[in-house]
Amino acid sequence: MSQSDSSLVVVGVVQMRCGDDPAANLRTAVARIGEAAAQGAHIVCLQELFRSQYFCQREDAALFDLAEPIPGPSTDALGRAAAAHGVVVIGSIFERRTAGVYHNSAVVIDADGSLRGLYRKMHIPDDPLYYEKYYFTPGDLGFRSFAVRGAHVGALVCWDQWFPEAARLTALSGAQIVFYPTAIGWHPAEKAEFGAAQHEAWEIMQRSHAVANGVFVAVANRVGIEGNLEFWGRSFIADPFGRVLARASHDREEILIARCDLGLIDTTRRNWPFLRDRRIDAYDGLLQRFLDRG
Numbered sequence: 001m002s003q004s005d006s007s008l009v010v011v012g013v014v015q016m017r018c019g020d021d022p023a024a025n026l027r028t029a030v031a032r033i034g035e036a037a038a039q040g041a042h043i044v045c046l047q048e049l050f051r052s053q054y055f056c057q058r059e060d061a062a063l064f065d066l067a068e069p070i071p072g073p074s075t076d077a078l079g080r081a082a083a084a085h086g087v088v089v090i091g092s093i094f095e096r097r098t099a100g101v102y103h104n105s106a107v108v109i110d111a112d113g114s115l116r117g118l119y120r121k122m123h124i125p126d127d128p129l130y131y132e133k134y135y136f137t138p139g140d141l142g143f144r145s146f147a148v149r150g151a152h153v154g155a156l157v158c159w160d161q162w163f164p165e166a167a168r169l170t171a172l173s174g175a176q177i178v179f180y181p182t183a184i185g186w187h188p189a190e191k192a193e194f195g196a197a198q199h200e201a202w203e204i205m206q207r208s209h210a211v212a213n214g215v216f217v218a219v220a221n222r223v224g225i226e227g228n229l230e231f232w233g234r235s236f237i238a239d240p241f242g243r244v245l246a247r248a249s250h251d252r253e254e255i256l257i258a259r260c261d262l263g264l265i266d267t268t269r270r271n272w273p274f275l276r277d278r279r280i281d282a283y284d285g286l287l288q289r290f291l292d293r294g
Helices: 022-038 061-066 073-085 158-162 164-172 191-213 263-271
Strands: 008-015 043-045 088-098 101-109 115-120 146-148 151-155 177-182 216-221 223-226 229-232 236-238 244-247 254-261
Touching: 008 022, 008 216, 008 236, 022 043, 022 073, 022 254, 043 177, 073 088, 073 101, 088 151, 088 177, 101 151, 115 146, 115 151, 158 164, 158 177, 158 191, 164 177, 164 191, 177 191, 191 216, 191 229, 191 236, 236 254, 244 254, 254 263
Parallel strands: 008 043, 043 088, 151 177, 177 216
Antiparallel strands: 008 254, 088 101, 101 115, 146 151, 216 236, 223 229, 236 244
């Protein structure tokens, strides 16, 4: 980027279906990275666990075979794509750290193809059809940001998106754009009654992170029916005011592209100085599970 547009970053978000063949899913993801780059993207984010269908709907020890090391085959492929197109790539990997220790991880690959950073999902759900505690060890790297070509970025993963503490600490570490690789959908027994409210709460929560922290937020969700889940798509990119710059459909594969002026972060924080007015001397209670009333 030239000096005149040095604060402009074009963000691409890939919303795709996943089939039974991990190799085919990886090829599709690599192709989508190229398509996003051709549309002008500088940074491209893939959805959570894009290399396979969402396997956490059941507990099956054989599914640990889907895991791979970092660096490994998927990061190698993403690195080649990043370098070939000159784009930063955020990818979600089922990480095999060692025998018996697995993580749900996000890798940050710089535009030269180098592995710039790693985030391991901190908040691990255990709900019907989302039995992630069976597969994933909670992250131990904390909340981080990484300097890549054109921006400082942070990556959180799916269930992390409901926790304001995660977004806050990622922003405090220097992230200008917080990416959320995601796999969230409707339980068939709940969609009719709660589906619209669930989706709305999900989007509102993440847009509020953008507002509260004065950062851009980019969310990549999957789409399609897998097993007993209908993934609701609706990937989106929001600015520091919480305004949606781009939003995908509920049911189609799409590539979202949004121009993000990082200069808006400073403008927003000057006028809404939430970081300045934080009472860091009064937040000790956040380190407790619950504050008992006495």
